[in-house]
Amino acid sequence: MNIFILDDEVIASKHLKNNIEKVISSRANFRNSTLNVFNRFDDFYSKLVEIKPEIIFLDIEMPHFS
Secondary structure (H helix, E strand, C coil): CEEEEECCCHHHHHHHHHHHHHHHHHCHHHCCCEEEEECCHHHHHHHHHHHCCCEEEECCCCHHHC
């Protein structure tokens, strides 16, 4: 399973990444998951088209895209 995180705030994305990694390591059905963290929309979008993840965590407030 592929999981993506997009957040323009590095600290927020690291915090979310750490929490998701705990879930991945504690749940058998997530153990083979790949977690990708992006802090820039362009990087996120290019991989989104290529990989098509099953789960996406998006920052709901990214001012430069509002």
